[in-house]
Amino acid sequence: MQPIRVWLTPPGPNPWKVVFILEELGIPYEVKSIRFEDVKKPPMIDVNPNGRVPAIEDLNTNLTLWESGAIITYLIEQYDTKHTLTYTSLADKHHLNQWLHFQMSGQGPYYGTSGWFIYLHPEKVPSAIDRYTKQVTRVLGEWLVGDKMTYADLAWVPWNDRVDSSLVGVPEHEKLDAFPNVKAWHERMTSRASWQRSMVLRAKLMDEQGLLPNGMPKGAMPEGIESYSDYVAQVNAGENPVFEQ
Template sequence: MIDFHYWPTPNGHKVTLMLEEAGLEYRVLPVNIGAGDQFKPDFLAISPNNKMPAIVDHAPADGGAPLSVFESGAILLYLAEKTGRFLPADLRGRTAALEWLFWQMGGLGPMSGQMGHFAVYAPEKIPYAIDRYRNEVRRLHGVLDTRLAQHAYLAGEEYGIADMASYPWLEVYGDLKPDYAAFPHLRRWHDAIAARPATQRAYALKEQVNPNAGKPLSDEERRHLFGQK
């Protein structure tokens, strides 16, 4: 059994995708980031950076005590190694998978998050910031499209954790979606992942856990999400 500390954000969806694809038994423990659950001592004990998701594996491979893992990329890698799935075993395939996993963690996720913050959530609309991050995210979409013109998936011809990491960051902020007309390979890849039964099961958790997703933020939610020092 895996305890999955979750809220339906792009980083949360990454792990749900993996858990559903791998058929692992897990229990969802909601972490309401708008209510400040991420700052509670019990959660900080397993996720010291006060970010979700995090997991606690009660049956780690070494047979020892329950093992906690934080950071979505680290969780994907941990679960891939635990199950022996969705990460190529050969040197070149594994290297490619890790390249694109780290590319998402260092680029697509943070840049998309900044785009969403300044274009959607910021109380003051700063044109320079909005343009800066929109342009950078579009550049990253172009990088994805170029890669996917050569391969079915990011690490090659098989679906894997690099794809699970990037997919949730494409359609996050309403109309701020990729220019699929300009990036047809990205559209093909996105649609193929969206059609997977595990993807549909993973995203069904969103409505169960947070039926208010997408609604305007309250002052309290803004304070917890953007006001911490």
Template sequence: MAKPITVWLTRLTPLHFIPVVTILEELQVPYVIQSFKFDDVKKPPFIDINPNGRVPAIVDPNTDLTLWESGAIIQYLEEVYDTEKKLTYNSVKEKHLLTQYLHFQMSGQGPYFGQCGWFNGLHPEKVPSAIDRYTKEVHRLLGVLNTLLEGRSWLVGDKCTFADLAFLPWNCRLDMVLLTAPGEDPLAAYRNVQAWHKRMEDRPSWQKAMDIRAKLMDEQGLQANGMPKGVTNIKEYEDYMAKAAEPQQ
């Protein structure tokens, strides 16, 4: 029996650990979560684990390896623990296609979706040029995925892989990223992506990861959409953020 892997994360960043937890759940690898305050992300002991001061990071006692960067962690878990090839393939072609799509997620979807969400909802000042740029990039990337998934259920081969699951967390946040109107599905214009997303959302591993996320969000006083409890719309959220940014007396 493998010893549990420790997954380090801060309580303010539950989104970033979800792909790692989902993969661990898919592979039924034992793990424990080490949650700590965001204020301590640049302090020991975490800075000794990840000098870059970003989560997630893992410590695997079974191989004596400490690893950070979610993409690297996912590839490691696949190589070491996916002995039955549940989420990957052995063949050279498929293996490299999976790597390609994981890099596409890390260099494309993650950064651009994140910047769009920041400038739309979190930046203290409205910067129209930045909002326009990153909103267009989000739609461009969704268009690319929609084309890739034409006539396909999964990005590579005939099963869900780690490359598919890597895209799931940010697609779940599209309503906040794009400030979608209540009740509107931001994936409605991208039918292939929408169906792909739904297939992954129905997986038990994802539902377990979301249960863990909900618990962590509740502990830090946040709703499922990431807004503080008591905040019901974007205007209230902007007012909340503006007040939080005011200098303390």
């Protein structure tokens, strides 16, 4: 079997949904890592005209595919022949698909939008921050379908792992304390060898691009500040020399 080529930018959560599943199923793959600022340029737009990651090229089937949900569905249907991460009964099969779509339409967009308004939007918009942080807490759930781990659970992990960047004043080590069942589930998921291998790869690719674990360039954050929450607190307090100009 030839390796599946995975196009990604290492900071964002979505590519790691695909890598996590590839690792869990033991499917050989190779990574094409590009910088975020290059997603709208060739060769990325030659693979995905929409200029987004992840995308895959599977030489075993001569298929190029983008959109993480579509890729996950393809990998499960094509390669999970033992139904390790799926079910075959009518109800469970479609409930899995339902939760995958909710991850793409609910979890990812709400987490991402909340993080944007908290940290990146040029103006503070309290009503938007309030709305989207409430949506983040609303969509947090626990076991999704059936009595075993499935691709739906795997798809939720990368965004949940970054939830501290979608909430106000929540440090990384306390990110799921308000949701004990979710926290226990998340810790079971992230203790898996497949996740650990995925994160070792992510750390390597981030380092190659000169990025901190939170996606910011190395040297952009003051010494001793490691989380978005601490960084924003310092900025708001007027203690960051970058904002004194």
